[in-house]
Amino acid sequence: MIVAIDGPSGTGKSSTSKAVAAQLGLSYLDTGAQYRAMTWWMLTNGIDVSDASEIAAASGKPAIVSGTDPEAPAISADGADASGPIRTQEVTSAVSAVSAVPEVRSRITELQRTIAAGAEGGIVVEGRDIGTTVLPDADLKVFLTASAEARAARRSGELKDKDGKAVADLAATQQALAQRDKADSSRKASPLKKADDAVEVDTTELTLEQVVECVVTLVEQAAARKAERLEKAGQV
């Protein structure tokens, strides 16, 4: 089973994909982490991330390696653990500019296809263009959405001070999410977009557990349809 989960920022792609993969014994690939690792490597290696030609020229240099265990996702750039640094504000602010460069996308798309092809027991791949470009023949495509307010509340709820009090400014968080979505949806190369054959799940009013249950059911139904098709074709 190849499952593609796409959607805008903060809709629950990572949390849902990890939980679905863990529950169904599938591998898991966080493609946003790959773009973030490329961005982190560029920032720490003196690449001017406002210059698309400099980004393009450097895009083939770092070795980006992703783990696919949903219980322990891992990402490294040139052998250095990138899982902490890729979540900094500096990387989040620069990643859309880096990921818009076609040379970056073709390099990372190739990595993603190689990983998906090697995942013998099946894989859940989450990102922005998995159903449209990276894995257009996925067995199931899901497009997660949620209102701008719900997404901002979820994201700002993650940032707490030492006493556990939320510290993020909700309006600023909402604006930052909107800006990133606009950049990701309006770029020329493989923009964020729902695939025509994707199932849209609006998570605004759902708990994470309900979203996971819904996607697990969709995967099971897609697996049953695939088994039936293969049986009819005499391949099992």
Ligand SMILES: Nc1ncnc2c1ncn2[C@@H]1O[C@H](COP(=O)(O)OP(=O)(O)OP(=O)(O)O)[C@@H](O)[C@H]1O
């Ligand atoms: N249905 C839900 N209800 C409430 N909170 C949720 C729900 N789904 C996810 N969350 C929470 O929202 C936050 C964002 O989720 P997550 O990181 O999975 O989103 P994402 O779509 O992968 O975001 P990004 O694209 O920015 O990486 C997390 O704190 C997560 O626990």
Ligand SMILES: Nc1ccn([C@@H]2O[C@H](COP(=O)(O)O)[C@@H](O)[C@H]2O)c(=O)n1
């Ligand atoms: N398939 C993808 C996945 C991600 N991106 C870019 O990476 C950024 C970070 O993604 P997160 O899911 O970790 O927030 C995202 O804003 C995109 O710019 C992408 O282009 N394609």
